Amino acid sequence: MVRFIIRRLLITIPTIIVVITLTWALVKLAPGNFYSGEKRLPPAIEKNIREKYGLDKPWYQQYAKTMANILLHFDFGTSLRFEGQSVNTIIRRSLPVSAAVGILAYLLALVVGITVGSIAALKQNSRWDYASMALAMLGISIPNFVLGPILVLVFSLSLYWLPPSRWNGFPSINLILPVLTLSAIYMAYIARLTRAGMLEVLRSDYIRTARAKGLSERDVVIKHALRGGLMPVVSYTGPALAFLLTGTVVVERIFALPGLGNYFIQASLNRDEPLIIGIVAFISITLLLMNMLVDIVYAYLDPRVRYQ
Amino acid sequence: MVPVTLKQFSALVLLAAMAYSTLSCAVASSSEAYFGTTTPPARNILRYVTGDEPESLDPAISNGQPEARIYMALFEGLVEYNPKTLGPDPELATHWSTNDDSSEFIFYLRRGARWSNGDPINANDFVYTFRRAFAKETASRNAYMGYSIKYAQPFNEGQVFVRDKSNGTFLLAKDFDQLVPAEPLSGSPIDPNKNEYQQAGKDSEPPPANTPFHEAMHTPLRLTLPGDEKSRTKLLNSDAKLKAAVANKELVPVKAEDLGIEAVDDYTLRVSLTSPSPFFVKALAHQVFRLVPQKTVENWGEQWTQPEHIVTCGPFKVKTWRPYDKLVVERDPMYWDAATVKLDEIYFYPMSDNPTIMNLYKVGDVDAVLNHTVPNAWLDIVRTKQDYMDGVEASIDYLIINTTKAPMNDVRVRRAFNMSVDKEAWAAWRKVVKPLTAFTPTGIFAGYPQPTGDAFNTEEARKLLGEAGYPVMKNGDGSYSCPKFPSIEFIYNTQESNKAMAEWMQAQWKQNLGITVTLRNMDWKTFLVARAKLDFNGFGRGAWGADYMDPFSFLSLFTEGGDSGTGWTDPKYSDMIDRANRTLDPNERYRLLAEAEAFMLKAQPVIPLDTGSVNWVKKPYVKGMYPNAGSLFAWKYVYIERDQAKWDFKAPSLAE
Numbered sequence: 001m002v003r004f005i006i007r008r009l010l011i012t013i014p015t016i017i018v019v020i021t022l023t024w025a026l027v028k029l030a031p032g033n034f035y036s037g038e039k040r041l042p043p044a045i046e047k048n049i050r051e052k053y054g055l056d057k058p059w060y061q062q063y064a065k066t067m068a069n070i071l072l073h074f075d076f077g078t079s080l081r082f083e084g085q086s087v088n089t090i091i092r093r094s095l096p097v098s099a100a101v102g103i104l105a106y107l108l109a110l111v112v113g114i115t116v117g118s119i120a121a122l123k124q125n126s127r128w129d130y131a132s133m134a135l136a137m138l139g140i141s142i143p144n145f146v147l148g149p150i151l152v153l154v155f156s157l158s159l160y161w162l163p164p165s166r167w168n169g170f171p172s173i174n175l176i177l178p179v180l181t182l183s184a185i186y187m188a189y190i191a192r193l194t195r196a197g198m199l200e201v202l203r204s205d206y207i208r209t210a211r212a213k214g215l216s217e218r219d220v221v222i223k224h225a226l227r228g229g230l231m232p233v234v235s236y237t238g239p240a241l242a243f244l245l246t247g248t249v250v251v252e253r254i255f256a257l258p259g260l261g262n263y264f265i266q267a268s269l270n271r272d273e274p275l276i277i278g279i280v281a282f283i284s285i286t287l288l289l290m291n292m293l294v295d296i297v298y299a300y301l302d303p304r305v306r307y308q
Numbered sequence: 309m310v311p312v313t314l315k316q317f318s319a320l321v322l323l324a325a326m327a328y329s330t331l332s333c334a335v336a337s338s339s340e341a342y343f344g345t346t347t348p349p350a351r352n353i354l355r356y357v358t359g360d361e362p363e364s365l366d367p368a369i370s371n372g373q374p375e376a377r378i379y380m381a382l383f384e385g386l387v388e389y390n391p392k393t394l395g396p397d398p399e400l401a402t403h404w405s406t407n408d409d410s411s412e413f414i415f416y417l418r419r420g421a422r423w424s425n426g427d428p429i430n431a432n433d434f435v436y437t438f439r440r441a442f443a444k445e446t447a448s449r450n451a452y453m454g455y456s457i458k459y460a461q462p463f464n465e466g467q468v469f470v471r472d473k474s475n476g477t478f479l480l481a482k483d484f485d486q487l488v489p490a491e492p493l494s495g496s497p498i499d500p501n502k503n504e505y506q507q508a509g510k511d512s513e514p515p516p517a518n519t520p521f522h523e524a525m526h527t528p529l530r531l532t533l534p535g536d537e538k539s540r541t542k543l544l545n546s547d548a549k550l551k552a553a554v555a556n557k558e559l560v561p562v563k564a565e566d567l568g569i570e571a572v573d574d575y576t577l578r579v580s581l582t583s584p585s586p587f588f589v590k591a592l593a594h595q596v597f598r599l600v601p602q603k604t605v606e607n608w609g610e611q612w613t614q615p616e617h618i619v620t621c622g623p624f625k626v627k628t629w630r631p632y633d634k635l636v637v638e639r640d641p642m643y644w645d646a647a648t649v650k651l652d653e654i655y656f657y658p659m660s661d662n663p664t665i666m667n668l669y670k671v672g673d674v675d676a677v678l679n680h681t682v683p684n685a686w687l688d689i690v691r692t693k694q695d696y697m698d699g700v701e702a703s704i705d706y707l708i709i710n711t712t713k714a715p716m717n718d719v720r721v722r723r724a725f726n727m728s729v730d731k732e733a734w735a736a737w738r739k740v741v742k743p744l745t746a747f748t749p750t751g752i753f754a755g756y757p758q759p760t761g762d763a764f765n766t767e768e769a770r771k772l773l774g775e776a777g778y779p780v781m782k783n784g785d786g787s788y789s790c791p792k793f794p795s796i797e798f799i800y801n802t803q804e805s806n807k808a809m810a811e812w813m814q815a816q817w818k819q820n821l822g823i824t825v826t827l828r829n830m831d832w833k834t835f836l837v838a839r840a841k842l843d844f845n846g847f848g849r850g851a852w853g854a855d856y857m858d859p860f861s862f863l864s865l866f867t868e869g870g871d872s873g874t875g876w877t878d879p880k881y882s883d884m885i886d887r888a889n890r891t892l893d894p895n896e897r898y899r900l901l902a903e904a905e906a907f908m909l910k911a912q913p914v915i916p917l918d919t920g921s922v923n924w925v926k927k928p929y930v931k932g933m934y935p936n937a938g939s940l941f942a943w944k945y946v947y948i949e950r951d952q953a954k955w956d957f958k959a960p961s962l963a964e
Binding site: 039093 | 661671839
């Protein structure tokens with residue numbers, strides 16, 4: 001098992017180097033630079049800026065410096081756009097915001113999705129089933145950049161119940177709308193996964209056995225059916241959580257949240273090289289770690305994977 | 309516990325929802341004259357959306373308007389923008405005098421001004437701030453704003469003087485460059501019997517005593533050469549006379565101490581300029597001239613702007629700063645005019661999505677927002693409200709033309725395209741802007757005899773195109789076609805409003821000239837590169853806002869080294885501008901500038917479209933904020949009015 005984990009970790013390092021190199025090259029190839037604006041700068045001032053940030057050096061020197069800092073010191077450097085703010089600080093500051101919204105959204109999606117999915121499976125082909133699956137279909141089909149503004153329109157602008165946007169610490173009522181918007185699609189997806197899983201399990205022999213033993217319907221569902229029916233949901237959780245943790249560009253933008261996703265999109269538009277590389281590297285590491293965790297869990301469950 | 313059925317529960321929820329919505333409707337309708345709620349905040353706090361996340365709290369660094377507004381709360385300069393006219397109001401300088409050709413200024417500083425840490429502010433702080441702003445290492449994007457200060461430009465560019473080792477004299481610019489204009493008073497030897505400050509009037513203080521530094525400034529402009537060897541060698545090789553003169557001479561780097569700025573005493577500052585600049589004081593409220601704290605900057609380097617280190621000198625000081633969330637500034641008790649400051653705190657929210665900003669405003673989570681925030685589709689509703697801020701802006705929209713590529717290198721073609729855009733219709737479609745045929749904004753510079761460009765005239769336009777060799781034919785169905793005209797394009801940065809503009813222009817030319825212009829969109833930074841390199845054939849979207857309240861802030865774009873984005877320059881134009889700026893009488897100067905503008909318009913390197921509109925909203929209880937032409941606000945005058953009778957009904961007047 002330990003050897004398996006070490007092997008996986010060793011594969012992760014070159015992957016990250018490749019990701020960083022590709023990102024670096026793409027940023028360098030993109031036209032424009034972080035300091036350009038509506039008013040063009042005189043060439044001498046442009047030169048001063050390029051010298052200050054070492055952009056006048058040959059590309060291989062710039063690349064070597066970037067890589068050395070990242071690999072040896074785990075330092076992504078200082079943002080070009082936001083003077084004096086280190087990329088590490090920016091990530092440390094914005095990650096909790098993204099994670100708070102993401103985890104809350106996923107928890108909500110789990111609770112509602114599993115409940116609705118189970119009810120739908122237990123009352124298959126009833127009105128409950130059709131209604132909840134229609135809702136789930138809607139949840140999957142409506143993109144969050146549509147759902148977000150609709151929720152704002154109803155709950156903020158018409159009813160004046162909830163604030164329409166902005167971060168206000170944790171916990172606060174400002175979180176309700178972004179969490180709802182973000183969780184809708186996961187909720188719907190989990191509901192469908194649960195329903196499908198449960199339907200399969202409910203028809204299996206051991207459920208019949210449990211019923212035959214004379215267990216109450218409640219015990220049958222909670223102790224036996226749910227456990228087996230939720231397997232698809234568990235394997236879905238890994239990648240979904242990695243995605244949610246590292247920020248969701250659209251929702252953070254609509255609700256003006258100071259999360260990682262917001263920084264990511266702005267950094268790209270601003271051509272803020274260190275920040276782009278830092279965030280991309282961070283997201284890749286998170287994804288790789290999450291995938292590795294899933295693999296380890298699989299290996300634990302299924303010995304065949306370990307020896308392949 | 310009484311069991312509640314699902315049905316009962318749903319009914320309860322529904323009932324609650326209905327009750328609440330009726331209630332909130334009642335609240336909303338009571339303030340229908342305004343857009344959204346009008347409940348003032350409990351404390352004297354202004355919550356303001358200022359635009360994009362500030363790049364830095366260092367006033368030398370950023371050149372953006374969102375930052376400029378923040379700097380106005382934190383830092384002060386010699387002068388401050390007037391809340392209504394944006395003209396220079398005395399701030400850390402109580403008064404100033406100008407020599408007789410506007411090439412030297414003396415500022416008398418306020419006594420008793422302090423930094424937020426209690427240290428006194430004196431003339432040396434200004435000397436440090438100016439020297440730092442132009443230092444290469446600072447890499448300020450705004451340094452060009454002060455290039456009129458003597459040796460500021462060569463210092464910023466890292467250039468060198470040429471000194472004769474034998475006698476210590478410097479080579480002079482006028483001996484090597486025909487284009488160097490005649491020396492202004494500030495560059496001529498001092499005549500002890502002559503008062504250079506006659507213009508300043510009898511009541512003003514006599515100019516301060518002479519100093520060795522002042523003597524040194526009052527000498528003809530020295531020659532400067534590029535600091536890096538490669539460009540210097542290239543220049544010398546192209547000019548034999550220069551090369552011979554420089555040989556065996558000593559190259560001396562231009563140093564901070566060479567800059568034309570001098571602390572005559574603790575409260576008197578003298579600034580020498582390279583050439584007459586009547587607009588100089590108007591530019592001094594700009595962020596790059598705002599004071600920065602020497603000790604703090606030297607101690608902390610780039611980190612000096614972090615909340616735990618920063619020292620400021622404005623009416624407010626930093627309380628907390630959470631990037632992409634909010635910057636909180638609080639009243640600074642050390643501020644010299646703290647008694648005038650009415651707000652306890654200002655929250656600056658960095659946001660750039662207009663609908664999101666307007667939503668926050670509507671529900672009353674913010675009290676005022678930045679300019680250009682009301683989306684076009686919302687204007688019909690928001691414009692009718694009493695809290696809508698209408699007003700002309702010192703900004704223009706126009707189209708740039710790449711004048712270096714055929715067919716647009718023909719002035720007749722450029723004029724034809726200009727004449728076939730109906731600017732009245734354009735302004736009506738955009739709703740809040742004013743049509744424009746000149747390059748300076750209309751209604752901003754009082755007394756400026758703004759010229760007019762060609763009017764909308766499609767008949768004449770088609771005739772001009774014919775003369776240029778591209779005859780326009782009338783088709784059977786009344787439409788036009790111009791089969792010989794080569795394909796040209798219109799470039800713009802991807803944004804909904806820019807796309808609409810491009811399509812609107814495309815339709816005009818199709819309808820009036822029968823020419824289809826291809827549209828090409830690109831992301832913002834790519835667009836800037838294409839525009840800078842003239843890497844397009846045809847038109848591009850252009851916009852310009854005033855750096856200071858003077859027509860020269862617009863007209864300077866077309867002088868040599870300017871940023872017109874069109875490839876058009878004309879030495880005659882530069883001469884006309886130069887002559888105007890040497891003219892002392894302000895009315896005569898304006899007349900000459902207008903002549904130059906008319907001359908440029910005839911060459912048609914651009915198609916002017918409109919004078920901008922400020923287009924923002926503020927709650928009626930926010931007082932002391934005016935829809936001025938630059939959307940820059942002196943925060944110390946802003947306050948929350950709790951007496952409804954004194955609220956603003958309609959945008960407050962800009963008349964003084």
